Amino acid sequence: MSRFEVQYFALLREQAGRSVETIESTARTARELYADLARQHGFSLGAERLKVAVNDEFASWEQVLAEGDRIVFIPPVAGG
């Protein structure tokens, strides 16, 4: 079990009903963590449409997470 801080933006924030949460999880990678959270919060976006950031930098979905990591799942962007 590790503890992660997950921050949500845009559609994911609305679907999760919160901007941030601290969770205890057995997920090893960002991909596994998203699968768990998508089930829990009913996210409509599949991982294939998202990017992921760990500790404020883009990361691979397969990156092994460490205790205390800050994770952000990034929905399709639309600046400008």
Next chain:
Amino acid sequence: MRFAISPHPIDTANLREDLDDTRAGGVVCFEGCVRDFNDGRSVQRLEYEAFAPLAEKEGMRILGEAMERFGVLEIVCVHRVGILELGEVAVWVGVASRHRGAAFDACRYVIDEVKARVPIWKKEHYTEGDSGWINCHQESPPVR
């Protein structure tokens, strides 16, 4: 070189002064504004949200790429967040260059890459009262 996310209205005149340079023969500025329609729908206002720490890093990477690729003298880009009314400036890009060609090219590169890469999201609020995050709708469209 400066990329910033701003919760306050963008002061374009002030930003333009950051590009003053007697070596610059060309200055190109782009303003992206809130438009009253999109995709056949009437838009009332926009809401922008950013993951600021990463948006600023990725924004600076884009400016660095443009400086190197086009050999320009200075680039400034500011993106607004929060609720924006029609006509407000959502994003501003300014480039100073020795010659105009590189200034136009770098400006175009920056705005295109910012739209594609920087973690900023846009929600459209429609005249009919509903709203939606752009590029994120996967659920069925609202019943009208």
